[in-house]
Amino acid sequence: MRIASWNTRSFGNIEKGRMVGSMVNKYQIQFLAIQETMVKKVKQPILNSIWKHFVFQEVQVSSNGRSGGLLSIWHDDCFTLLNHWSNRYWIATLLRYTLNQRIVLIINIYAPQSEHDKLFVWQQLSAIANQWSGPISFLGDFNSVCHPEERFREVIDPIAISKFNNFILSDNVIDQALCNEEFTWDGPDEKMSRIDRVMVNVSWLSLFPDSILQAGLQKLSNHKPIILGKKLQDWGPKPFRFNxxxxxxxxxxxxxxxxxxxxxxxxxxxxxxxxxxxxxxxxxxx
Structure with a gap:
């Protein structure tokens, strides 16, 4: 299985859809979690540009004005949707994986900036995780770091870091190490942090033991896409042939x-x- 997460910082035009589609094709993504769509609903032509020649399904959460918005979208040949739940900050999808018929829970997350609101979201996610014993993956923009080294030229909040690590420990999930980059977000004044992440439980690791977490190229957002799955050999971009x-x-x-x-x-x-x-x-x- 190969899943990906990307805070695209808006997803309301066809050009962004095509570029996301290019990433999906390059890394052979089967499930994609997008954060900060910044629209009430992503339009069908934009969705069609992600998987041009395949059937797909999706679940969306509307933005609050120009803030937030979530999209979980997956290849219909790879997954069957069994159930889903959502609120402003996350989409939980219960899916049957076609290849081995195992049921997995994938939760797309865009955490709030407020530490008080984050704590409430952590509690919600913990409640879901503790009711599910099968494979689970949290992925998205957590707006949080596990260690001070994951922020550069930013204010460090030790209490917030401690609360976030307590959330990870209480849910018995493992924060996947990013193998090819140190940071996933670039801000003004050369600020950087690793706030985009994927967490999985032991059941997920047992099912997909060869999975690694990689960061893709930062093209249309100040966030890099992150991809969890078997490593693909990257032969570089295909040459553009001008006729x-x-x-x-x-x-x-x-x-x-x-x-x-x-x-x-x-x-x-x-x-x-x-x-x-x-x-x-x-x-x-x-």
């Missing part, structure tokens, strides 16, 4: 110019240029 015959089409240059001018991204110059080239490349491929 000279395109230049013979009368409308080719006009279409490129119109698409380029329609793209608007905020950030430093190199970032906006890179984003516009990526989107234009996807547009030309289609």
């Amino acid at each position: 000279n015959s395109w230049l013979l089409q009368k409308k080719f240059i006009t279409l490129c110019n119109e698409k380029w001018d329609s793209l608007d991204y905020e950030g430093w110059a190199a970032f906006t240029l890179s984003m516009k080239f990526r989107v234009l490349k996807c547009y030309l491929r289609e």
Whole structure:
């Protein structure tokens, strides 16, 4: 099984859908947890861009204005939904995994900033975990760290760290080590932290003993996607093949110019240029 989590910092346009779809295809993701959609409901064309040629199912939680919003989406050939529960901060999905017919519980989490509200969420998640003896995975943006070293150029709150570790211990889950990165979030003034994480119980580890946690490339958000599953060999990006015959089409240059001018991204110059080239490349491929 290969599952992933990504705080995409909004998920309301087709370009982001295509880029998430590219990550899903690259890492062969079967279940995806997205945080901070920032929309009441992710529209169907955006969902279709994640798995273009496959049937999928999803559960969503609406944002509160431009804050929050959750999406759990999975490959229909890989899972059968048995039940689900949700609130503003999490989506719990009870699924039957097609490959071995085992039932697993996967909980997509976007924890609040307030330490008081976090404690309430930890209590809710603990109640769910303690009622389920099968394989379980918590994944998402916890807005918390386990150790002071997981924050760089940020204020350290020892009490908050202690409460978060108590939550992990009380649920008998294991925080998966990130094997290829130190941090998952980049903030202003070179601040960094590892607030995106995956936790699993012993039953999950017994079922998927070869799983490792990796971070993907940071493209469309200040969070990196994180992927739990068997390690894939990365041969680098596929080369973009430009067909000279395109230049013979009368409308080719006009279409490129119109698409380029329609793209608007905020950030430093190199970032906006890179984003516009990526989107234009996807547009030309289609």
